[in-house]
Amino acid sequence: MAADDQDRTEEPTAKKKSDARNKGQIPRSRELGTMMVLVGGGIGFLLWGHYVAGALFRMFQEGFILEREDAFDMSRMLVKLEDMMYEIMWPVLTVLIVLVVFAVIGNIAVGGYNFSTKAMQPKLSKMNPINGIKRIFGMQGLIELVKSIAKVAVVIGSAYMCFNLFYQELLHINIENMPSGLFKALEILIWVFLILSCSLIIITLIDVPYQLYNHNEQLKMTKQEVKDEHKNAEGDPQVKGRIRSAMFRAHQRRMLQEVPKADVVVTNPTHFAVALKYDPLGTGAPRLVAKGADEMAAHIRKIAEAHQVPILTAPLLARAIYYTTEFEEEIPEKLFAAVAQVLAYVFALRDYKKGKVKKRPKQFTPSKLPIPPDMQY
Template identity: 50%
Template sequence: MAEDSGQERTEEPTDKKISDARKKGQVARSKELGTTFVLIFSAVSLLLYGPDIAKGLYNMMGRMFTLNRNETYDTTKMFSVWGDAFSEIIFPLSMFVLIIMVAGIIGNTLLGGFNFSWQAAAPKPSKMSPMKGIKRMFGPQAAVELVKSILKFVLVAGFAILLIKVFFYEILHLSIEQIPGSIMHSLEILAWMFLALSCTMIIISAIDAPYQSYNHHKQLKMTLQEVKDEYKNSEGDPQIKARIRRTQREMSQRRMMQEVPDADVVVTNPTHYSVALKYDTEKAGAPMVIAKGVDELAMQIRKIAKGNEVPIVESPVLTRSLYHTTEVGDQIPQKLFTAVAQVLAYVFQLKKFNKGRGKRPVELRKDLPIPDELKH
């Protein structure tokens, strides 16, 4: 999409982008780093187990070519001789191979970590396309590989010439040494030269590993449009989310309106606010707010309250305080107990009077006891 739109990849890759890339097998890898580990540890293991391997080979060859007359004519003796011969070389050779295997795993996972992807392992027609293959051959990555190859050749060749000069007389001296000492000595020289040549790869790896990490990060960079699209896909379309929120709000309001007929009283600020209260001593120790609203919603609450003969009491200060300090389903604040108790007492007395069971209550006080910190 970035290529089609012409936008530059200026944005840092998101966690999702990095995670998706790992699932596809796209992680930073340095072949030179893996090769360096394998070569250096091969040389080290050769120094550690090379003498044992050489000694085992020498003894094995000696055993195989020194059969006595009885062993020669015994058709079953061959297998036991092979077992004796190979027993001396199995352990050092196994350790040699094991060290190389561990070095290969560490070297190839040191940059980018361990990662296995079925998507990367699956065959892709694009990898078999001749045109894309030619494009890769003459692309920037191919140029980098060419430079690395030239640099490797120059370094290894230069160090090889230097090492030959350093070990020149020692190599010549091998011709007058006795066997098996000459074999051991030659292997020692070979191992040290191998280690020195392998160490030249450290220079290549020190350049290649940071470059591969930088190049991988650069390839994962995103355009601004890609970041927006990813956010939209992961978080959802803002318009759809707004529609969902609106629907949820409407459903909540409908449920709230269904509770208004059960209210004991609706306190109002005649022009803007309405709060419906219910006092159920069996379920709650204090009156609860079962509905509230402003403007049009406040008018609807008053309309439903009138239609269901729920008392409506005008108390602007108390109504605003209840609206701003509580949510639907909350009990009223303790500091408003006295004020709300006076309202409920007035309402209950008014209900008795309307049923002919008592005298008309005294008009509700306008200055209900509302703490200053709860006034709005």
């Protein structure tokens, strides 16, 4: 296990973090949650404590006042109890709302909100007493012991500071009248509680970075795990290569099937070949129905010869179409004029061979085709 931990030198990937989050493995700081609840309670009592104290004072005052009629009528006692509960309910509810807000913030501040059903599933490994002993006497147990000792030391130091701070006021409480003396004691108590709670901020500032660091260390991966994850995410390179090869062959077969339907094949003459199709009655521009280089170009020429598709040699035009146009795409607008001349010659030659016209078209001159400089390859 130690050797395996030493091999985990790679930072966790996004997928590793996502999988861990789905399992409920997120960084959490119990010290932050505890501190926020205590500080929230102190702030709540500091802001609304006098309302709570006043409500308690009035509740006890009214509770000890008993009229003669109250002793003989149980319904009056219930009404008095209801009034007392209503008196104390709203001040206490206000403080509870503050406690809930601080508790939620403290628990989601580190790691964020996360709901995972997998984390709710029982795990037999957690019930294993041997694993429990390892946690107690292991590194994690030692760290928890150090934190507990530090918390005790910080709280004791803060309590000693509070004693020196409020010593004189505590000595004079007994000479104050009621209920001002009671309110003064409660105010001192709240301030002491708030100071002691805030002292835990020191522990929290140490615990939060440690929990983030420890969580990241637990998720670290070996180099082999990173490779395996990348392979699973991207797919096996050999399988992907075979798929790409099969798709490429299918694409080539489809293009070769379209060559007999082409109107003309323009060649380099040997390295490139592109087959064009144009519908004079349609609204679109001429389309590329097949293209290829070297061996694929030879196949296109061979099929074109077998099906008597005209083959013209125009190196600049062939390369321009090959590099700028994909299968079943229309040719670029900049090549319209050059392709129009080629198609015009092909259609005129076809009509001449069918006897529709008596005059043979002029000899095709590839060098005179208007190929823009930026389309020359």
